[in-house]
Amino acid sequence: MDYATLKAFKPSEFEGAADGYRTMGNSAQAAREHIENTVATGMRKSLKGEAADAAHKQLQALARNFHYTQTECGVISTALNGFAYDMAAAKRKLEAAIADAQADGCRVNDDGSVAFPAGQKPGAEKPSEGGTVTGSAGGTETSDALERQAANIHPNPNYGKAMGYANRVADALKEATDADTKWEPKIRALKADDDLTVSGSDWKDVTSDTDGVRGAADAYLHTIKPPPSNDWPQDNANWWNGLSEEQREAYVSMHPASIGALDGLPSAVRDDANRIVLAEQRGAKQVEYDAWLKKEPEHYRPYISPVTGREVKGAMVPTEEWRKWDEKRKEIEGGYQGMDAIQKRFDTYTSESSRPYLLGFDGKDMGRAIVAIGNPDTADNVVTYVPGTFAELKSIDGDIGRAERLQAQAEATDPTKSTASIVWLGYDAPQGIATDATETKWADNAREPLGNFVQGLEEANHREGGVNQTLLGHSYGSLVVGETMSMHIDLPVDNAIMVGSPGVGVDHAKDLNIPPDRVFAATSDHDLINLAPPVARDPLSPKAWWDTFDDHTIVHGTDPTSEDFGGQVFEVPDGKWPGEGWETMPAHSQYWDDKPLRSLAGIVTGGKP
Incomplete structure (x- = not known):
């Protein structure tokens, strides 16, 4: 980077280009949302047949294209702003050096050298002629000492001043050169394939592009205040509300996983961020799968x-x-x-009431996901369902299906109110009944994240009088719910439901910090969870096992369906016998059948089972 180029450089032109890409990304987002929320949903409701199916696939491809465009435009916009920021910093240093030199009687030449006027040191017989000096960047302690010595020896007192200004010019040019060298490959890499198919490799490239830009744009991104370290939902919301639109979009483009995980932010924002993460990780899996197939x-x-x-x-x-x-x-x-x-x-999905929102996602290891059916920010009722043993990302289809059925039944039960139904797989669930599920560590690790999530729902939903919230725990998920509610004294939960529960970690419904008459539990007669005894004090003694087993104790405390627990027990069908249909515990999964589902919906909408 030479002197003339940096002097003529206009950061505003690159910032303007960044704004243009940001606008383009917003347009792509609006187009995608229109396709998904209006065109495609309308088609699914009114058109059937092969032609409709083919058109729908084309719409899906078009929506994916717009999503890819939106994401890449966000990355490009941040890259251009980051480059402009770095170059602007170098240019400010150059302009300051030029101004200071002029004020001190020196002149910066077109090649970056500095001319100094004639001058006379005290005691000298006559003035010394002026001259020109060229600076060097990144001086060391030794070179600085040599320059001071040269200035002291030089007969012209203006020589030392000019050398200082020349070095400042050289430093500014080096900083600009370093920025240009850093950004050139990053920006050059921001290009897509010349086709209309957004493939898994394209999304994998998005991840690579984002990583590259994030590393290069650290100075620019540090001008944006980071999220609060305490991760408290209200503080998260205040942080988000304090950002400009440009800052928000830059943060989402560079840190989608972080934004998607922040409790207290609007659901639409978290959904947008998490869908980027979903697309990127799905693309990476597809690339991995395709590569493995070639190795057969x-x-x-x-x-x-x-x-x-x-x-x-x-x-x-x-x-x-x-x-x-x-x-x-x-x-x-x-x-x-x-x-x-x-x-x-x-x-x-076919209607706004059943529109999904991805409120959390991580495809690593067993995987985690938080999926809402309906918008929790606008709903009158919100139910958060926590699945139990064996829950993991690859089997989440069934859990989302349960959330969908409950959402539909709740709105049928009370059509005057809207309900959002959430499956919260925001923790690592135990993967063994007789092993992992007997330990509380999985619930111990989940209670703070679940508590923050529930607080975040309340923060994002500013309904006057608050939103009616329900926590629904199934199997080991009921222990997660119980620990979460007992740990948080003022958790904004109005109703708690435990089905097929091995215990909720407390001895009485009142320990859940809500009125006991809003704590509901049910277990089918044929559910094998009924046979689960509490952990024996002496596991080697058969008598110890028998002595600790009675009609109100279970693996993790007092059985919530017992009279001793003090909650409200509602009836559910006996369920299938163990082994029926070649299933080990069929009754353990029947709490979303028609009759119990109506009971769940009655509670979720603020009524009775």
Whole structure:
């Protein structure tokens, strides 16, 4: 970067370009939302048949294109603002050096050198002629000392001043050169394929682009106040409200996962951010899956009889290499099944009341997701369902289905009120009944995040008089709900429901910090959870197991369906017998059948079962 280029550089032109890309991204977002919320939903409600299905697939592809455009425009806008910020800082240093030199009787030449006038040191017989000096950037302690010595020796007192200004010019030019060198490959990388198909590799590139820009734009991003470290929902909301639109969009483009996880922010904001994360992680999984398919080894080999030791003519068996390959293939496939189940909701909803919102997402390890059916920010009633043992991202389809059924039944129960129904898989659930589920550590780790989430719903929903909130825990999820409510004295929860519960971590309904008559529990007679005893004090003693088992104790405390617990017990069908339909615990999953579902909806809408 030379002197003339930096002097003529206009950061405002790049900031203007950034605004243009931001506007383009907003237009793409508006187009995507119009397709998803108006065109596609209207088509699904009114049109059927092969032509409608084909048109719907094209709309989905178009919406994905707009989503990709929106996301990349956000990244480009932040990159241009980051480049302009770095260059503006260098230009300010250059302009300050020029102004100071002029005020001191020196002149910065077109090549960046500094001319100084004639001058006379005290005691000298005559003035010394003026001259020109060229500075150097990044002086060291040694070079600075040498320059001071040269200035003291030089007969012209203006020489030392000019050298200082020349060094400042050189420093500014180096800073601009460094910025240009840093940003050139980052900005050049921000380009898409020349086709109309947004593939998994395209979304993987978005992740790479974002990482690159985020690292380069650290100085610019540090001008944006970060979220509060305490992660308290009200503080999060105040932080968000204090940002400008440009700052908000820059933060979302660079930190979508962080924004998507912030309790207290509007649901639409969290949904937008988390859908970026979903698209990026789904794209990465697709790239991984496609690459693994190309590594498929030979599938079959001839079968060798263990009796004769000879090849059995016409008999083939899978090779061991193929078995291992297929096991890994299924593992990768399972990693995106839950993602596809979530995306399916965005592709199939038919009304604003059943519109999905992705309020949390992380595809790593077992995976986590928080999916709302209906907007919690505008709903009169909000129910948050916490699933239990064996819950994980790849099987979330069934849990979202439960939330959908409850939302529909709640609005049918009270059509005058709107209800948002949420599945909260915001924790790592236990994955074994006789092992993990007997421990409280999973619930211990979940109670603070769930509490913050519920507080965040209240903060984002500014309905006069507050929103009617219900926590619904199933199986081990009821322990999560119980621990969360008992730990938070003033949690904004109006109703608590425990179904198929192994205990909620407290001995009495009043310990949940809401009126006991708004604590409801039910367990089917044929649910095997009824046979789960409390943990024995001496696990090696059969008598100890028997002595601790009575009609009101269970794995994690007092059975919430017992009279001793003091809550409200509602009736549910007996359910299927264990083993019926080749299921081990079928009754444990029947709390969303028609009759119990009506009871759940009655509670959620503020009434009785």
